[in-house]
Amino acid sequence: MNQxxxxxxxxxxxxxxxxxxxxxxxxxxxxxxxxxxxxxxAGEARRWxxxxxxxxxxxxxxxxxxxxxxxxxxxxxxxxxxxxYLLQEHAAIVADTAAPDDNAIAELQDSTGALPxxxxxxxxxxxxxxxxxxxxxxxxxxxxTDLPEAxxxxxxxxxxxxxxxxxRVRTDEAKVRASSGAADSVVRREARSQIATSxxxxxVRTDEAxxxxxxxxxIAAGRDKLARKEADEFxxxxxxxxxxxxxxx
Amino acid sequence: xSTIEFAARxxxxxxxxxxxxxxxxxxxxxxxxxxxxxxxxxxxxxxxDAQAFETLYRRHNDALYRYFLRLGNDPAAAEDLYQExxxxxxxxxxxxxxxxxxxxxxxxxxHNCFIDYLRRNKRHKHPAAIEPxxxxxxxxxxxxxxxxxxxxxxxxxxxxxxxxxxxDVFLLHEEAGLGIDDIAxxxxxxxxxxxxRLRYAVKKLRAALDKAEETA
Numbered sequence: 402m403n404q405x406x407x408x409x410x411x412x413x414x415x416x417x418x419x420x421x422x423x424x425x426x427x428x429x430x431x432x433x434x435x436x437x438x439x440x441x442x443a444g445e446a447r448r449w450x451x452x453x454x455x456x457x458x459x460x461x462x463x464x465x466x467x468x469x470x471x472x473x474x475x476x477x478x479x480x481x482x483x484x485x486y487l488l489q490e491h492a493a494i495v496a497d498t499a500a501p502d503d504n505a506i507a508e509l510q511d512s513t514g515a516l517p518x519x520x521x522x523x524x525x526x527x528x529x530x531x532x533x534x535x536x537x538x539x540x541x542x543x544x545x546t547d548l549p550e551a552x553x554x555x556x557x558x559x560x561x562x563x564x565x566x567x568x569r570v571r572t573d574e575a576k577v578r579a580s581s582g583a584a585d586s587v588v589r590r591e592a593r594s595q596i597a598t599s600x601x602x603x604x605v606r607t608d609e610a611x612x613x614x615x616x617x618x619x620i621a622a623g624r625d626k627l628a629r630k631e632a633d634e635f636x637x638x639x640x641x642x643x644x645x646x647x648x649x650x
Numbered sequence: 651x652s653t654i655e656f657a658a659r660x661x662x663x664x665x666x667x668x669x670x671x672x673x674x675x676x677x678x679x680x681x682x683x684x685x686x687x688x689x690x691x692x693x694x695x696x697x698x699d700a701q702a703f704e705t706l707y708r709r710h711n712d713a714l715y716r717y718f719l720r721l722g723n724d725p726a727a728a729e730d731l732y733q734e735x736x737x738x739x740x741x742x743x744x745x746x747x748x749x750x751x752x753x754x755x756x757x758x759x760x761h762n763c764f765i766d767y768l769r770r771n772k773r774h775k776h777p778a779a780i781e782p783x784x785x786x787x788x789x790x791x792x793x794x795x796x797x798x799x800x801x802x803x804x805x806x807x808x809x810x811x812x813x814x815x816x817x818d819v820f821l822l823h824e825e826a827g828l829g830i831d832d833i834a835x836x837x838x839x840x841x842x843x844x845x846x847r848l849r850y851a852v853k854k855l856r857a858a859l860d861k862a863e864e865t866a
Binding site: 410412413414416417418419420421423424425426429430432433434436437438440441442444636637638639640641642643644647 | 695698699700703704707711712714715716719720729732733736737738741742743755759762765766769798802805809824825838852855859
């Protein structure tokens with residue numbers, strides 16, 4: 402049976418038409434027409450095209466600002482770690498690796514009582530004090546910092562067999578890892594909070610398929626609340642689009 | 651005044667008309683079919699003309715109402731869905747683009763409203779029969795009222811008994827006057843499935859009518 406065959410069944414059509422005689426209640430007509438009149442009077446249809454370029458400009462400006470912010474808080478190198486701090490850390494490590502030998506000599510000398518405390522031991526003690534002061538200044542009032550822990554307490558950082566330049570390189574690497582990791586997590590957190598509050602981007606919302614894909618991503622990620630909010634807005638903007646499939650949710 | 655407005659008011663359109671999308675230009679062309687007029691009216695409403703909407707509304711209101719009434723077999727739900735569908739059209743008018751016939755657009759929205767309603771109410775049954783207080787239009791004179799009433803009752807039952815998809819397709823065909831391709835667009839099904847659903851629906855209704863004739 403083709404489409405013409407279906408049409409040809411006039412008996413069914415005729416019977417249906419004799420059955421389907423209901424008309425819209427007048428009260429319902431009035432409600433709908435009143436809503437239409439109100440909407441037309443509000444002049445939204447004329448206002449929106451005028452503001453569209455402004456909306457686009459705002460979207461572009463915001464995107465640009467976001468990109469700038471991300472690039473500034475996500476350094477590729479050790480620039481986020483102050484240069485002075487690195488130098489002080491290097492000095493501290495140099496002092497640490499040099500100190501045990503001098504101290505041992507001094508202790509040996511003290512225990513034998515043969516000689517007064519040696520000059521290297523005094524120098525080492527002064528260097529340590531200076532280093533501690535510098536760290537206190539860098540780490541702030543609480544006296545805590547993530548970098549010294551990551552660098553100086555790690556058994557892999559200081560090994561007797563390693564040379565100073567090697568230690569320095571490893572220290573630098575550890576600091577860069579720590580700093581860039583922290584920056585990355587900040588960026589990720591910001592991005593997450595931005596998505597959580599704003600949902601799909603304005604540029605995505607102009608395209609039916611892209612917006613649908615964005616919502617489906619939220620659904621797949623289990624973010625039902627946000628997805629439903631987006632889906633409602635999607636249905637408002639594209640009422641003739643196929644409704645979002647929620648599966649068994 | 652835009653090119654569209656010139657065309658809509660019958661004035662000669664400036665050369666800029668060539669830059670318009672084909673569908674919009676067609677919508678305002680002087681020799682219009684009903685479908686194109688619908689599109690033109692919707693575009694005028696989009697531009698703030700409430701009278702254009704009223705004309706458009708009066709053309710489709712009863713058919714859309716009956717579509718919801720028969721589809722859900724629940725007059726209260728039909729009224730809510732009817733109002734919701736028109737509200738969506740009113741609210742989304744600024745994004746309206748005449749990419750398809752207005753009837754297809756209208757029933758696509760109506761179909762989506764019904765699907766949402768079903769999802770909200772899960773698989774609802776149809777408890778309410780159609781209430782008698784709806785306003786009947788003038789019916790054609792029938793020689794045998796009792797026979798006609800029986801046939802109508804059988805057809806009504808047969809329609810209620812159809813699977814939702816088949817009933818939907820049949821109503822879109824009868825009430826909206828849509829062809830197979832447009833029905834497929836509205837329901838989101840493919841052409842073959844749509845054709846098959848309509849065929850089964852008509853077959854079952856035909857059988858119900860035949861049975862009624864035999865009984866009479």
